[in-house]
């Protein structure tokens with residue numbers, strides 16, 4: 035083969051395509067004041083666990099891919115729109131780096147610069163307001179609005195971050211952004227950057243655990259199992275589950291629910307009731323709640339609550355695995371998932387405590403769940419009564435602990451009692467009692483005794499029996515406290531016949 039001699043000018047050094055490299059002149063910029071402020075707040079590890087930076091970057095990457103899908107669907111011309119949309123995470127123990135690479139929309143130079151500053155200044159809601167005043171197109175408003183301050187969280191674990199990004203918008207050069215989070219960053223044009231964003235985190239020495247594959251796999255599984263795009267960690271798929279709660283309730287088969295219940299409930303049990311709903315007012319909620327078929331375990335019974343409860347997600351990303359404060363204590367036997375876009379991806383779990391959204395979320399979940407159980411009592415009476423035998427005391431506890439009369443009465447609708455008007459074993463609800471009260475009767479009478487026999491032989495019972503008044507029988511020691519706490523139901527006062535008798539001070 036004659037050797038081909040190339041003139042000097044033609045000689046090009048072969049650049050491995052996959053190795054993006056910075057090429058243009060670098061510009062150095064000061065972080066805007068708000069950005070530096072936010073960086074300091076976050077870098078002081080405002081997050082309860084540092085590991086959440088992985089969740090935050092994955093959720094940004096996933097949003098970038100969602101936006102890519104959205105813009106392709108809405109017919110925007112995007113370069114390389116046919117590439118596989120996925121998120122790749124690579125760890126390098128020797129180099130002590132973790133890299134998150136998405137083939138999503140990517141960022142222009144302006145977005146790299148404004149996104150950081152903008153989010154810091156105003157948070158996404160006000161920012162969207164601002165954008166809509168400039169009547170920006172929906173997608174760009176949505177895009178930046180979606181990227182929370184998650185990116186900053188990477189500065190908790192790193193002393194240098196590099197970002198390579200190639201926007202899919204037409205005619206945009208790729209850029210390389212770099213910063214140590216101290217207060218300035220550099221940005222310059224870059225070559226050979228594939229569409230999307232690649233974030234290289236140079237970890238601090240005491241954060242080397244995030245360069246360990248096994249540890250990172252656990253973290254990815256914990257927070258991002260349900261992320262909508264393929265997640266590949268060091269070449270192997272790391273997420274395989276579909277977010278069942280986001281599907282149309284009518285489309286989900288019972289045994290799919292059983293599998294999902296076992297997965298999130300960490301149990302071999304199956305659900306007795308499945309409540310799958312979504313609301314967008316007064317707050318956006320997609321919820322999938324399960325009532326166990328088996329009796330409550332030791333954990334559920336005591337007030338510390340079970341090791342599993344209701345997990346809080348925000349757009350398929352786990353925020354809190356056992357979010358105690360989104361349901362009242364008495365609902366601790368319920369297992370499932372609640373996903374709300376209106377819960378801002380909080381910087382720290384502590385902030386979840388009792389923000390207005392959390393209180394609203396809890397109220398909506400509680401009232402809807404109570405109405406669901408009331409409906410089960412009507413539609414699946416036999417199964418409800420079995421459930422009530424095992425779980426009735428949770429509702430009684432709720433009446434004692436709740437300080438909302440409305441919630442107390444909704445809880446009271448679940449209660450069932452034996453009564454003087456029905457044979458032993460048959461139960462009546464308070465609404466049924468009220469429906470068949472004598473005209474003009476203004477009290478709901480109850481008598482507490484250890485058993486029906488003792489109740490029927492009580493002197494108090496005889497007196498009221500003559501007045502042909504129905505009396506509810508309470509056999510549990512705490513029932514009296516429950517009905518005293520309830521005070522009234524449907525404007526009738528709960529009255530213990532013993533008290534009634536003493537008031538009349540007719541001799542027993």
Ligand SMILES: Nc1nc(Cl)c2cnn(Cc3ccc(Br)cc3F)c2n1
Nearest residue numbers: 094095098140149150181185211231
């Ligand atoms: N992965 C990914 N993809 C997209 Cl499209 C965006 C848009 N904003 N962000 C967050 C972000 C990341 C780096 C830098 Br520098 C600035 C910044 F805001 C994104 N992250």
